[in-house]
Amino acid sequence: MFLILEMAQLTLYSFRVKRRSDYSLKSAELASYKLEYFKSLPFESPELNESFKTESLQGDATLEIYHREWGVQNVSLNMKKIEIECFCENCPQKKTQLVLILSKELGF
Numbered sequence: 001m002f003l004i005l006e007m008a009q010l011t012l013y014s015f016r017v018k019r020r021s022d023y024s025l026k027s028a029e030l031a032s033y034k035l036e037y038f039k040s041l042p043f044e045s046p047e048l049n050e051s052f053k054t055e056s057l058q059g060d061a062t063l064e065i066y067h068r069e070w071g072v073q074n075v076s077l078n079m080k081k082i083e084i085e086c087f088c089e090n091c092p093q094k095k096t097q098l099v100l101i102l103s104k105e106l107g108f
Contacts, residue, residue, distance in 0.1 A: 023064070023088040027096040030057060030068055031086040035098050038070075038082050043104045048082075050074050065089040078104040 041047055052071040058064070070084040080102045087095040102108065 020091055020094060023091045024094045024096065026064075027066060027086040027088060027094065030066055031084045031096045031098045034068060034070060034084050034086075035082070035100055038100060038102075039108070043080070043102060048072055048080055048102070075101070 038048065050072055052069070054067065054069040057066045057068060066086060066088050068084065068086045070082060073081045073083075075081050082100040082102065084098045084100075085095055087093075
């Protein structure tokens, strides 16, 4: 009986760890998708004007809600800094944060 209880507890723990890693992976994917979108825009694009925005997204084939926040900051006349943060509503401590620096002179 003791072994059965230990196996059940170990199984439940492994499911929790997998779910948290799934949250982290999906957060990284959503942040990366937005980052790639910003990279594809011309430097003078209105979407790259200095701002802070947030949006809520529903995960694929799940009911989890993810929050994605990003801010665009003009570092200099020819440089912009974009910070993206994404996390699952069920696990807000598992945040993914990405930073992109765009240079008009370098073209990326």
